[in-house]
Amino acid sequence: MIRSLVTRGLVMVFGYAYPAYECYKTVDKNKEDVEQLRLWCQYRILVATLTVFERVRDALIPWVPRYSEAKLFLYIYLWYPKTKGTTYVYESFFRPYVTKHETEIDRNLLELRTRAGDYAVLFWLKATNFAQTRILDIVRFISHKSAPKPPTTQAWIFKCK
Known part of the structure; x- marks a missing residue:
């Protein structure tokens, strides 16, 4: 060690x-x-x-x-x-x-760069889609929690008496 x-x-x-x-x-x-x-x-x-x-x-x-x-x-x-x-x-x-092997290496690197670019775009699209979905879920959750609740039927009956 x-x-x-x-x-x-x-x-x-x-x-x-x-x-x-x-x-x-x-x-x-x-x-x-x-x-x-x-x-x-x-x-x-x-x-x-x-x-x-x-x-x-x-x-x-x-x-x-x-x-x-x-x-x-x-x-x-x-x-x-x-x-x-x-x-x-x-x-x-x-x-x-x-x-x-220079030409083969250059060809493979070009292919790798192209694939990396494609994967980066795909990752970006998935990440933004995920972020949009989560942000909308958070907004819905907050709006649902902060919205005033309608009175229940028992509370309405109690007010009428």
């Missing part, structure tokens, strides 16, 4: 915070250093991809031992200047795969 907490903290520091700071320094301070900018952009692309696949891994293979530690070492390998891991992984694996 404690080891997992420490490892997760280290992953956050070395996998996200430190590279984000280095990316900031490269973008903000060294505007002319295109190679450093390329490195940190490639790193962020790889980390985003790993994060997406991590969600799938968590669902399928939760039993992998020392996964957090391996992930920590992978992140450090990616940004550590002597290993040039980001350049190697990006150029050897990621870029060729994405280049080969």
